[in-house]
Amino acid sequence: xxxxxxxxxxxxxxxxxxxxxxxxxxxxxxxxxxxxxxxxxxxxxxxxxxxxxxxxxxxxxxxxxxxxxxxxxxxxxxxxxxxxxxxxxxxxxxxxxxxxxxxxxxxxxxxxxxxxxxxxxxxxxxxxxxxxxxxxxxxxxxxxxxxxxxxxxxxxxxxxxxxxxxxxxxxxxxxxxxxxxxxxxxxxxxxxxxxxxxxxxxxxxxxxxxxxxxxxxxxxxxxxxxxxxxxxxxxxxxxxxxxxxxxxxxxxxxxxxxxxxxxxxxxxxxxxxxxxxxxxxxxxxxxxxxxxxxxxxxxxxxxxxxxxxxxxxxxxxxxxxxxxxxxxxxxxxxxxxxxxxxxxxxxxxxxxxxx
Ligand SMILES: [Fe+2]
Ligand SMILES: [Fe+2]
Numbered sequence: 001x002x003x004x005x006x007x008x009x010x011x012x013x014x015x016x017x018x019x020x021x022x023x024x025x026x027x028x029x030x031x032x033x034x035x036x037x038x039x040x041x042x043x044x045x046x047x048x049x050x051x052x053x054x055x056x057x058x059x060x061x062x063x064x065x066x067x068x069x070x071x072x073x074x075x076x077x078x079x080x081x082x083x084x085x086x087x088x089x090x091x092x093x094x095x096x097x098x099x100x101x102x103x104x105x106x107x108x109x110x111x112x113x114x115x116x117x118x119x120x121x122x123x124x125x126x127x128x129x130x131x132x133x134x135x136x137x138x139x140x141x142x143x144x145x146x147x148x149x150x151x152x153x154x155x156x157x158x159x160x161x162x163x164x165x166x167x168x169x170x171x172x173x174x175x176x177x178x179x180x181x182x183x184x185x186x187x188x189x190x191x192x193x194x195x196x197x198x199x200x201x202x203x204x205x206x207x208x209x210x211x212x213x214x215x216x217x218x219x220x221x222x223x224x225x226x227x228x229x230x231x232x233x234x235x236x237x238x239x240x241x242x243x244x245x246x247x248x249x250x251x252x253x254x255x256x257x258x259x260x261x262x263x264x265x266x267x268x269x270x271x272x273x274x275x276x277x278x279x280x281x282x283x284x285x286x287x288x289x290x291x292x293x294x295x296x297x298x299x300x301x302x303x304x305x306x307x308x309x310x311x312x313x314x315x316x317x318x319x320x321x322x323x324x325x326x327x328x329x330x331x332x333x334x335x336x337x338x339x340x341x342x343x344x345x346x347x348x349x350x351x352x353x354x355x
Contacts, residue, residue, distance in 0.1 A: 001023055001024060001027065002019065002025070002047075002114075004016065005029045005034075005047065005049045006053075012028050018110050019114040022118055023046070027044075032058070035058075039065065042072070044076050045076070046076065046114060047077070047078040049078050078098060079099045079110070080097075098113050141191050143191040143198075144195065146196070149195060149198055155209065155212055156194060156212070159216045169270075175227065185233070185320070186227060192319065192320075193218075196316060197312040199349075202353070204308075210274065214274050214280065214305065215308075217277040218280040219309075222263055222280070223259060225255065225266075229252075232256050237287075241293070260282050260285055260294055263282075276303070279305075279306060280303070282295075288302060288343055299338075299342065300340070302342070311334065311347065318330050328354075331347055
């Protein structure tokens with residue numbers, strides 16, 4: 001018997017069409033509760049599990065299987081659909097982990113996984129991290145630090161492929177290639193921003209390909225006006241900017257102060273840029289207590305996605321300045337700096353992520 005756990009009827013239909021004939025019966029569950037009830041009452045040969053279930057996390061289903069000794073599916077093999085999970089997760093559940101399928105997945109791949117499971121073939125080794133993607137004229141993004149996030153580089157390279165296929169976006173992103181090859185600050189910074197913002201989104205269960213795309217754009221483009229001035233891009237707070245007022249020229253000072261607005265304006269009229277990216281960029285140096293720049297917004301005015309980006313940016317800078325950083329130390333500092341409900345949730349997400 002097969003159990004398909006997915007809140008999307010279309011996916012249920014597709015999976016049933018691809019592998020339904022291999023099983024005597026197909027049951028479906030659209031919510032975590034339904035899945036748990038079906039798993040308590042029936043013994044299955046195979047489970048297909050979507051990780052995003054109407055705001056809940058499909059991993060709760062796996063937790064139930066692990067934590068409930070009396071359930072009849074303790075060793076059922078499962079496939080995660082559209083799952084963004086960590087290598088640690090794969091390792092932990094490797095005994096019955098039959099694969100990860102990203103939507104839209106290859107029908108043949110699902111069919112052959114299901115056939116292998118039914119024929120009792122050994123489950124595959126945990127998927128290796130993908131090889132470094134090739135990014136020709138748009139610089140390569142290394143986003144495997146600080147958190148180990150399965151398939152992140154593959155997903156990012158998919159977004160970058162889309163960008164390279166669009167002439168207007170390609171031109172916009174290629175502006176960043178003028179950065180000196182000796183100066184890797186900007187690219188380390190971009191890669192970490194994508195990594196941390198995705199890690200937070202996983203914990204907040206906001207982790208979709210659309211959200212990832214927004215953070216790739218925002219990470220890449222937020223310091224666009226300063227890409228050839230890493231010394232200025234490193235200025236991260238209004239106090240730091242003020243302390244350097246004496247040594248900066250008036251033009252440099254204004255450039256730092258206004259770079260979020262300048263970058264936002266250069267996206268005007270570009271319909272190819274996903275919604276929210278311009279706002280994230282405009283708000284990336286704001287702080288919830290109203291002490292950021294350029295608009296001195298308070299937390300009520302800072303959008304939830306911008307809040308994720310602001311914390312990711314702050315942690316990125318902290319890591320780059322403190323190579324021996326420790327998350328608990330960072331969280332203590334961050335708790336005094338960020339307030340407001342979005343920020344509290346984000347800091348808890350970071351805390352969970354590092355455990
Ligand atoms: Fe910036
Ligand atoms: Fe930045």
